[in-house]
C-alpha cells in the first residue's frame with residue numbers, strides 16, 4: 380500500500396500579469412469562476428482527495444487569500460440575523476480547521492521548483508500533493524481524488540497529464556513515456572517546455588502532482604533550467620528510476636485559467652455544469668453568440 384497523501388502544497392506566489400488590471404491589488408488566485416475563487420476550487424479538490432494539511436506558498440500582496448479561508452465573524456453574525464442559510468453554508472465551506480492551513484513565503488520569484496522547495500519544512504518526509512490553482516478541472520470525480528486512487532496501485536510519483544497539440548509543447552512539462560495502457564503511462568523522461576520539434580511526446584503535465592519527498596533533495600541544489608528558473612520538472616526528472624513514476628490521463632476537462640480564453644471558457648463550462656444556473660445560462664450564452672457572430 381502506498382503511503383497516504385496528507386499534505387498539499389499550493390504554489391501561489393505568481394504575479395498574474397496576464398490579468399492586469401484585475402490583479403493589480405488582488406491575487407490572481409482570487410479571480411472567481413462563476414462565484415468561487417480559483418484557490419477555493421483547488422482547496423475543495425484537495426479536501427475531496429483526503430488532504431488534511433494545506434500549505435500555501437505565497438508572496439507579498441497575497442494576504443487576501445489568508446483572510447478568505449478564515450472565519451468572517453461579523454459577516455456570519457449578520458447572515459444569521461437575516462436567516463441567510465444558503466449564504467452561511469457558502470461561507471462555511473471556505474473555513475479550514477485551526478492548524479490545518481499553513482502559510483509560508485516565497486521571497487523571490489525563482490520558479491515553480493523554488494516555490495515547492497519553500498514548503499519543505501512543513502511537508503517533511505512524506506509524499507505530498509501539489510495543486511496549481513490556474514489549472515481548473517471539471518470532472519465527476521475530482522482530479523486529485525482520481526490520482527490518489529490510481530496511486531494506491533502504482534505508488535511513487537504521479538502527475539496528471541493531457542494530450543496537447545504539438546504546437547503547444549513549449550507551454551508545458553512534457554513526458555517521454557515507456558509502457559502505456561492508455562490511462563497510465565510510465566514516465567521515462569521529462570522535459571520542461573520543449574520546442575514542438577524536440578518534444579518527446581505531446582503528453583503534457585497539468586498542475587496536479589503527487590511526489591515523493593526526495594524531490595526536496597533535488598530542488599535544494601537550486602539548479603536553473605528553462606527560462607533560468609528552478610524548474611520542478613527538472614527535479615522530478617532526477618527521480619525517474621528511483622521510484623515508480625507515472626502520468627495519469629485523468630477523466631475530466633482541464634481549463635487553463637492562467638489564460639484569458641481558458642478563463643472565459645471555464646466560466647461558461649462551470650456555469651453550465653451547475654444545476655442552479657444551467658437553464659438561465661444556456662440561453663444567455665446562445666443569445667450572446669447570436670448577437671456577436
Ligand code: G1P
Nearest residue numbers: 491514550551552584585586612
Ligand atoms: C508549470 C510547470 C509545467 C506544467 C504547467 C502546468 O508551468 O512548469 O511543467 O506543465 O505548470 O500548468 P507554468 O504554467 O508555471 O509556466
